[in-house]
Every structure is written in C-alpha cells, then in structure tokens.
Amino acid sequence: xxxxxxxxxxxxxxxxGKCVFYDGQSIEQNKHFLKNISCCLSEDTLYPYxxxxxxxxxxxxxxxxxxxxxxxxxxxxxxxxxxEYENHLVKNLSQGTRxxxxxxxxxxKKAKIFLxxxxxxxxxxxxxxxxxxxxxxxxxxDQATILLVTHVEEFAEIANKTLSVxxx
Numbered sequence: 001x002x003x004x005x006x007x008x009x010x011x012x013x014x015x016x017g018k019c020v021f022y023d024g025q026s027i028e029q030n031k032h033f034l035k036n037i038s039c040c041l042s043e044d045t046l047y048p049y050x051x052x053x054x055x056x057x058x059x060x061x062x063x064x065x066x067x068x069x070x071x072x073x074x075x076x077x078x079x080x081x082x083x084e085y086e087n088h089l090v091k092n093l094s095q096g097t098r099x100x101x102x103x104x105x106x107x108x109k110k111a112k113i114f115l116x117x118x119x120x121x122x123x124x125x126x127x128x129x130x131x132x133x134x135x136x137x138x139x140x141x142d143q144a145t146i147l148l149v150t151h152v153e154e155f156a157e158i159a160n161k162t163l164s165v166x167x168x
Contacts, residue, residue: 048091
C-alpha cells in the first residue's frame with residue numbers, strides 16, 4: 001500500500017474507515033471522529049472559481065469553525081505575505097501562493113491529528129520553515145499528532161518517530 005493510500009484510508013476517503021481505529025473505536029462506526037482530523041493531500045482541494053476569501057469561509061462552515069478559525073488563517077496568510085490575495089480567484093494564483101492558502105486553511109482547523117502528504121513541495125524554503133515551526137507549535141502546545149509523509153530528509157528533524165520506506 002502506498003503512503004497516500006494509507007492517509008486516504010485513515011481519513012475514510014478510501015475503505016470507508018474499515019479497520020481504522022481512533023481511541024480504540026472503529027472510525028467506520030464512529031464517523032464523528034473524522035472531525036478531529038485535518039488532512040492536507042499533495043493536491044489542494046481549493047475551489048478555483050472562488051476567491052481566497054470565499055474558500056476560507058467555505059472551509060470555516062465545513063469545519064464548523066468560528067471567528068478564531070478566520071483569525072488564525074488571516075494571521076498565517078499575513079505572516080506569509082499573502083493577505084493581498086483575499087479577493088483573487090484561486091485559479092489565478094501561482095502554485096506556491098495557492099499552496100500557502102491551502103495549508104493555512106487546513107492547519108487552522110481545530111484538529112487533534114494532522115495528516116500531511118508532501119505538503120511543502122510547492123513552497124520556498126522560508127515558507128517551508130514557517131510551516132514546520134507551526135507544526136512544532138501545534139504538536140507541543142495543542143498536543144496534536146502529526147503524520148508527515150515526505151521525501152525531504154531534513155524534515156525528519158521535527159519527528160519523534162520516523163519510518164523509512166525502502167525503494168523497490
């Protein structure tokens with residue numbers, strides 16, 4: 001089974017949560033556990049014909065987020081110098097800017113588990129470092145579990161545990 005497939009099984013995208021357990025209970029029979037998971041796949045799930053602001057509000061509603069969600073996304077985008085894109089259609093953004101918006105949204109969700117599949121591929125080194133620090137903070141302050149799938153070995157520095165998959 002591939003790394004992305006594993007993440008999709010953990011989030012019930014594939015396999016409907018069969019044989020996946022959270023706090024000792026099956027996700028298949030307790031779908032409400034999925035609200036505790038934020039999943040960042042390698043391709044973003046933003047809506048290209050909506051503005052950045054509309055996407056943020058869509059995910060706010062989807063995540064049952066409050067004003068704190070909007071504030072956190074805004075703070076992240078401000079630190080990444082992306083606030084100016086609020087009224088731009090997502091389809092008109094560069095891949096890097098689009099990915100920053102996507103990560104800002106997904107990492108602002110109040111979740112206990114963050115699953116990330118190659119999240120830093122379209123980002124410059126400064127943005128990669130910013131998001132790594134954000135993940136460290138979520139792990140330390142919020143006791144969040146972070147599962148990061150990456151080919152970049154230097155990101156292993158933030159890991160409590162690593163698993164290397166040999167090349168076939």
